[in-house]
Amino acid sequence: MVTPTPLPRVVIAAPASGQGKTTIAVGIMAALSRAGHAVAPAKVGPDYIDPGYHALATGRPGRNLDPWLTSEELIVPLLLHGARTPDPADVAVIEGVMGLFDGRIGTGGFASTxxxxxxxRSPVILVxxxxSAARTIAATLHGLRTFDHCVDVVGVILNKAGSVRHAHEVRSSVEAIGLPVLGVLPRDAGVSAPSRHLGLIPAAERTDAVSALDRLAEQTAELIDLDLLLHLAGCAPDLSATPWSPPSRRAEGVATHDSATTRPVVAVAGGRSFTFRYAETxxxxxxxxxxxxxxxxxxDTSLPPGTSGLYLGGGFPEAHAPALSRNTALTGAVRDAIASGMPTVAECAGLIYLCETLDGHDFVGAVPAQAAMHPRLTxxxxxxxxxxxxxLGPAGTTSRGHEFHRTRTSPGAGTTAAWEHEEGVEGFTLDPASTGRATLHASYLHTHWAGNPSVPAAFAAAVQSYAAQPPVLGATSTVLPRVERAPALPTTTDPTPSAGLDHHGDAEVGPGLVDFAVNVRVPTPPAWLATTLxxxxxxxAAYPVVDPARTALARRHAVPEDMVLPTSGGAEAxxxxxxxIPGRRPLVVHPQFTEPESALRRAGRVPDQHVLSEREGFVLHPDRIPADADLVIIGNPTNPTGVLHPRSTLEALRAPGRVLVIDEAFMDAIVGGADSLISADLDGVIVVRSLTKTWGLAGLRAGYVVGDPSLLRLLAEQQPHWSVSSLAARASVAVCAPAxxxxxxxxxxxxxxxxxHLVRGLQSLGLAPVPGAAPFVLVRVGPGVHGSLRERGYAVRRGDSFPGLDHDWVxxxxxxxxxxxxxxxxxxSLLGDTAPGGSERSLEQAAPASTAPQRGPVPAAQADRELSA
Known part of the structure; x- marks a missing residue:
C-alpha cells in the first residue's frame, strides 16, 4: 500500500499564450526561493527553455511533465521525484502551456495544462x-473556472494593468465572482527575457540572466501575495503514488559501478549552444x-577523459555557428570518436552539429548532410x-518525441533513416566502424527517456561494451576551464527631451516609459553576436584592424574593397x-535625420533645406532640386517620414559635378532592399549604412559607407586613426555571415x-500616418499629445526636432x-472625438491581433499555437 505524500503545489496557467505566465511563474519561483523556500519547478509540455529559467530561479533541476511523451501514470511519480531531488521541497510550482484547456488537437485536451x-490534483492560479478589457476579464475567468469541474481554479494574478483605475475595475469585478486576486502587475512591470526565432533565449545564453532574475524576484515579492499563494498551494490533497526512481529502470545485464570514477563516461554536450535535454536523461x-x-x-578542445559515449542534445547551434566551426580541434575529435564506433545519440542540435555544414559553416561532418536555416518552423x-x-535497441524500437526547429538537412545518397513515422522517415543511423549495428543515431526528434526506459538501457549497454574495448578514446584528454563573465552594467539616459538638431530619440526614454522613441529594433544584441563580441x-590590448570588416562588407554588397569604408556609426560618416566633400551649395532634403544638417553646421557650412510637401506624402521630385546643388543628402527610407524613394527617382538626382549622399541607415529593414542604390557603379555617390539599428549596437557605434572610391579616399583622410573599434569591426564581420x-x-x-498593425490601428483612430516602409511611422496627432503620452507612460519622438515638421507630429x-x-x-483615450477625421470604428475592428511571431515574456507563443494545431 502506497503511503499518501503531502506536497503543497500550484499550477500557473493562463487563458491563452502571451498572457505573461512564464514571467510570472519564474518570478514566483525566484521570490519564494529567495524567501528561503525549497521550490520544485516543473513545466507542462515538451518545452526545454522555460525549465532553464526554472532551474536558475530555484537552484533545482527544471523538469517537464508531459503525459504524451511519457504516460499519464508517470506524471505524479515524476512530480514527486522532482519534489524530493536533490532534497525535499516545500512547494512545487508548475508552469502551464498555451491556454488552460489547450492540448493536442482532436484529443479532448490531452496533455493540456x-x-x-x-x-x-493541483490547484490552478490563472494569469x-x-x-485589452476590464469587467469582461471576470466573465472570461468565470468561464475558465466552471468549464471543467475537475479543474480547481483558486485564484488569479492580473497582468498588464494600464492604470490604478483600470486595475481597480478589473479586480473588483473578479473578486465579485468569488475568485481571489493574488496581485496586479502594471502594464510594463519591466522584466522579460529576450527571444528569437524559436522563442525565449535560454537562460544559459544570457549574461544578464541572474541580475534580471533578481529584479523579477523583487518585483514579484512586492506585487504578488506570496503568503496567499502558499496557503492555496497547501490546500492541495496528498498524492498517493510512489516517486519515480531511475535506478529501477536499469535493464538486465547492465553493469553496476560503485563510483563515478569507475563508470564509463558519456560526454554530454552543454554550454551556450547545447542547452536542451530533459533532467531525467x-x-x-x-x-x-x-x-x-x-x-x-x-x-572545449577535446572530449572529457575516458569518454566512451556521446550524447548531443538540443540547443541553438545556428546562433553559435562561428564559434562551433572554429573549434576544429573538437570537431576533429568528435569525428574520430564516431568513426571509431563510439555510441552516439544526437537530437536536433546534435544532428546539425554532426552535419558537414550549417549555412556555410563547417561542422563535424560525421553525418553526410548539409544543414540550412529554413523560414518555416517545424x-x-x-x-x-x-x-x-x-x-537504441532492435529495429522497430518505438518512442514518442517532438520536433522543434527551423533548420533542414539535405542528406547525401545512400543514407539510412533513424526513424520511420506516420509521415515518412527522418534522421540518420550509421555504422561507421562496421560493427554490425548502427552506432550513430542522429535525428530531429527529442525523446523523453523516462517514457521509454529501454532506450537509455540499450544505449548504456553499448557504452559499456565500447568502454571494454581498449584503447578508450580520450583517456588523456583535458578540458579547458570555463571563463565566467560578469553581466553588463545597465545604462541610463536623460529622460528630459530637448528640441534641436542634436535631439535624438534616446533623450525621450526614461524609467517606467514604454519606448516608442528609439529606432533600435532589438533590446539587446542577439546571443550569437553578444558571444562574438x-x-x-x-x-x-591591440589597436584595431578593420581590414577584415572592409572585406566582409565588400563581399556582402559585391563591390570592390576600395568602395567600402567602415565608420564609427552613421554619425561619423x-x-x-x-x-x-567639397561643394559650394550643400543641400539637405527634409524632413530628414538631423545628423547631416548638424554635421554640416558644425563644419561651418550652412546647407540649403529642400522640404518635401506633406500634401504630396513627402514624395521626392528630382526636378525640383536646384541644379546647382552640388552636395545633396537624402534618406532612403527617410527618417522620420518612413518614405521609401524608388531607386529610379534617386538615380535621377545624379549629375556631373554633384555628390549625392544617400542615408540608407534603415534599408536593411526593407524586405528585399531592391531600392538600395548600392552597386558597383557609384560615381559621384556615397551611401551611408548603419549596423546599430537592426543588431542592437547603438552603444558600440558600427557603420560604413559604400561609394565612389575617389570620394571615400577624401573621407579616409579626415578619419582619425582607429576611430572604428575592434569590437565594431568584429561585429561588422559577424553580421555579414549567411546566417x-x-x-x-x-x-x-x-x-x-x-x-x-500599427498603421491600421492609427487609421482606426481617424489618423493619417504617412505611407512608408521603414520600421517607424510618422503621424500628425495634434498639439500636446506627445507630452500626454509621456504622462501615460509612453515615450515617442517629438516631430518638431526634425526640420520641416512641427510639434503636431510624432x-x-x-x-x-x-x-x-x-x-x-x-x-x-487622448484623442476621443478630436482626432482628424474622427472614426467610430473600434481598435478591435481595425487592428486585429497580428499573427506575427512576438518578442515578449512568454517563450515561443507562436510555437504554442502551432503545437496545438
Whole structure:
C-alpha cells in the first residue's frame, strides 16, 4: 500500500499564450526561493527553455511533465521525484502551456495544462492579461473556472494593468465572482527575457540572466501575495503514488559501478549552444551505469577523459555557428570518436552539429548532410520506430518525441533513416566502424527517456561494451576551464527631451516609459553576436584592424574593397562628409535625420533645406532640386517620414559635378532592399549604412559607407586613426555571415508585419500616418499629445526636432502588436472625438491581433499555437 505524500503545489496557467505566465511563474519561483523556500519547478509540455529559467530561479533541476511523451501514470511519480531531488521541497510550482484547456488537437485536451492539473490534483492560479478589457476579464475567468469541474481554479494574478483605475475595475469585478486576486502587475512591470526565432533565449545564453532574475524576484515579492499563494498551494490533497526512481529502470545485464570514477563516461554536450535535454536523461545514464560529463563544443578542445559515449542534445547551434566551426580541434575529435564506433545519440542540435555544414559553416561532418536555416518552423509531436538494429535497441524500437526547429538537412545518397513515422522517415543511423549495428543515431526528434526506459538501457549497454574495448578514446584528454563573465552594467539616459538638431530619440526614454522613441529594433544584441563580441574582448590590448570588416562588407554588397569604408556609426560618416566633400551649395532634403544638417553646421557650412510637401506624402521630385546643388543628402527610407524613394527617382538626382549622399541607415529593414542604390557603379555617390539599428549596437557605434572610391579616399583622410573599434569591426564581420543575413531578412519581414498593425490601428483612430516602409511611422496627432503620452507612460519622438515638421507630429518606432495595442488604447483615450477625421470604428475592428511571431515574456507563443494545431 502506497503511503499518501503531502506536497503543497500550484499550477500557473493562463487563458491563452502571451498572457505573461512564464514571467510570472519564474518570478514566483525566484521570490519564494529567495524567501528561503525549497521550490520544485516543473513545466507542462515538451518545452526545454522555460525549465532553464526554472532551474536558475530555484537552484533545482527544471523538469517537464508531459503525459504524451511519457504516460499519464508517470506524471505524479515524476512530480514527486522532482519534489524530493536533490532534497525535499516545500512547494512545487508548475508552469502551464498555451491556454488552460489547450492540448493536442482532436484529443479532448490531452496533455493540456488542465489535464496535468487534474492528473496531479493541483490547484490552478490563472494569469490574465487585462490590457485589452476590464469587467469582461471576470466573465472570461468565470468561464475558465466552471468549464471543467475537475479543474480547481483558486485564484488569479492580473497582468498588464494600464492604470490604478483600470486595475481597480478589473479586480473588483473578479473578486465579485468569488475568485481571489493574488496581485496586479502594471502594464510594463519591466522584466522579460529576450527571444528569437524559436522563442525565449535560454537562460544559459544570457549574461544578464541572474541580475534580471533578481529584479523579477523583487518585483514579484512586492506585487504578488506570496503568503496567499502558499496557503492555496497547501490546500492541495496528498498524492498517493510512489516517486519515480531511475535506478529501477536499469535493464538486465547492465553493469553496476560503485563510483563515478569507475563508470564509463558519456560526454554530454552543454554550454551556450547545447542547452536542451530533459533532467531525467542524466539520471537515467547514471542509473544504467554511466557517468554523464558535460563538455562545451564551443570552448572545449577535446572530449572529457575516458569518454566512451556521446550524447548531443538540443540547443541553438545556428546562433553559435562561428564559434562551433572554429573549434576544429573538437570537431576533429568528435569525428574520430564516431568513426571509431563510439555510441552516439544526437537530437536536433546534435544532428546539425554532426552535419558537414550549417549555412556555410563547417561542422563535424560525421553525418553526410548539409544543414540550412529554413523560414518555416517545424513543431510537432511524433510517434516513431527505429528502422534498423542500433544502440537504441532492435529495429522497430518505438518512442514518442517532438520536433522543434527551423533548420533542414539535405542528406547525401545512400543514407539510412533513424526513424520511420506516420509521415515518412527522418534522421540518420550509421555504422561507421562496421560493427554490425548502427552506432550513430542522429535525428530531429527529442525523446523523453523516462517514457521509454529501454532506450537509455540499450544505449548504456553499448557504452559499456565500447568502454571494454581498449584503447578508450580520450583517456588523456583535458578540458579547458570555463571563463565566467560578469553581466553588463545597465545604462541610463536623460529622460528630459530637448528640441534641436542634436535631439535624438534616446533623450525621450526614461524609467517606467514604454519606448516608442528609439529606432533600435532589438533590446539587446542577439546571443550569437553578444558571444562574438565577448570573445573579442581578449584582443582589446591591440589597436584595431578593420581590414577584415572592409572585406566582409565588400563581399556582402559585391563591390570592390576600395568602395567600402567602415565608420564609427552613421554619425561619423556624416561628420566626415561635411568636412571632406567639397561643394559650394550643400543641400539637405527634409524632413530628414538631423545628423547631416548638424554635421554640416558644425563644419561651418550652412546647407540649403529642400522640404518635401506633406500634401504630396513627402514624395521626392528630382526636378525640383536646384541644379546647382552640388552636395545633396537624402534618406532612403527617410527618417522620420518612413518614405521609401524608388531607386529610379534617386538615380535621377545624379549629375556631373554633384555628390549625392544617400542615408540608407534603415534599408536593411526593407524586405528585399531592391531600392538600395548600392552597386558597383557609384560615381559621384556615397551611401551611408548603419549596423546599430537592426543588431542592437547603438552603444558600440558600427557603420560604413559604400561609394565612389575617389570620394571615400577624401573621407579616409579626415578619419582619425582607429576611430572604428575592434569590437565594431568584429561585429561588422559577424553580421555579414549567411546566417546573420537570414536573420536580418526575418527581422525585416517581422518589422513589416508589425508596421502594418500599427498603421491600421492609427487609421482606426481617424489618423493619417504617412505611407512608408521603414520600421517607424510618422503621424500628425495634434498639439500636446506627445507630452500626454509621456504622462501615460509612453515615450515617442517629438516631430518638431526634425526640420520641416512641427510639434503636431510624432514618430513612432515599430513594436510588437501587443505593445502597440497599449499605445493605441492610450491614443484613443487622448484623442476621443478630436482626432482628424474622427472614426467610430473600434481598435478591435481595425487592428486585429497580428499573427506575427512576438518578442515578449512568454517563450515561443507562436510555437504554442502551432503545437496545438
Amino acid at each position: 488542465a489535464h496535468l492539473a487534474t492528473l496531479t 490574465a492579461d487585462i490590457s 542524466d539520471e537515467l545514464l547514471r542509473a544504467n551505469g554511466c557517468e554523464p560529463v558535460l563538455f562545451d563544443p564551443a570552448l 513543431l510537432q509531436y511524433r510517434s516513431a520506430r527505429t528502422t534498423v538494429d542500433s544502440i 565577448r570573445d573579442g574582448i581578449g584582443d582589446l 556624416f561628420t566626415l562628409i561635411a568636412r571632406a 546573420a543575413r537570414a536573420e536580418e531578412a526575418e527581422l525585416a519581414r517581422e518589422a513589416a508585419t508589425w508596421r502594418h 514618430r513612432l518606432a515599430v513594436r510588437d502588436p501587443h505593445t502597440t495595442d497599449g499605445l493605441l488604447r492610450e491614443l484613443q
